[in-house]
Amino acid sequence: MESPDFGPTRSPDALLRAVLGSKPVIAIVGASSNSSRPSHDVMAGLLGAGYDVIPVNPNEREILGHVCYPDLASIPRRVDVVDVFRRREHLAGVARAAVAVGARVLWLQLGLADAEAEGIARSGGLVVIADRCTLVEHHRLFG
Numbered sequence: 001m002e003s004p005d006f007g008p009t010r011s012p013d014a015l016l017r018a019v020l021g022s023k024p025v026i027a028i029v030g031a032s033s034n035s036s037r038p039s040h041d042v043m044a045g046l047l048g049a050g051y052d053v054i055p056v057n058p059n060e061r062e063i064l065g066h067v068c069y070p071d072l073a074s075i076p077r078r079v080d081v082v083d084v085f086r087r088r089e090h091l092a093g094v095a096r097a098a099v100a101v102g103a104r105v106l107w108l109q110l111g112l113a114d115a116e117a118e119g120i121a122r123s124g125g126l127v128v129i130a131d132r133c134t135l136v137e138h139h140r141l142f143g
Contacts, residue, residue, distance in 0.1 A: 016129070016137050019081065019105055023051060026134065027072060027103075029094050030085030031055030033063045038109070039085040040064075045135040049142075054079065072097040081105040083134050084112060091117035099124030109133055 026046060032039045044064055046053050055063040058070035069075050072082065072094075082098040084091065084107065091108065095117040098106050106121040106128050108114070113130040121128050 013141065015127070016132070017141050019107075019127070019129070020134070020138050020141060022080075024080030024105070025052045025054065025078060026081045026083050026107075027054045027056050027069075027075060027079040028083045028085065029056045029072065031057050031060065031063050031068060032085075033060055037085075042083070042085075042109075042133065042135045046138065049135075049138055051138075072101045072103075075101070079103050081107055081134075083107045083109065085109050086112075088112065088114055092120055095120040095124075095126075098126060105129060107132070107134055110136075 028039055028043050030039050031043055034040055043053055043055060047064060054075055055066055055068040056072060057068055060068040062068055072079065079101055080103060082094065082103045084094050086094055091112065091114040095106055098121060103126060106126045108130040110131060110133045118128045118130060
């Protein structure tokens, strides 16, 4: 992912366009092989839109033909965006892991926001996007 300007002066849509338009490597934490789960649909949609998506779930081996990693630290390459589908009580731990692997963005899915996790991520230099769906925003901004 190139280094788009993620500065605080950007409007929300400009920030989202910069993040998604750079075609980042996206790790989906809480990815699922169960097609009835939102994380499955989002992963399928992002793959279909040309994103490089890495599933993360310790209970899965492969999702949609992609190797699934048990945690962010196990991914053998750089991750730009950590897209989170986990319950609120897990968000601070995911934020710490995202900082540790050098991600650029912590993206909390629809219905997710947590001051502690967001503070951890921001203190670690990450941009935080909360309570938004990556796939919905991709469709809204890029068609």
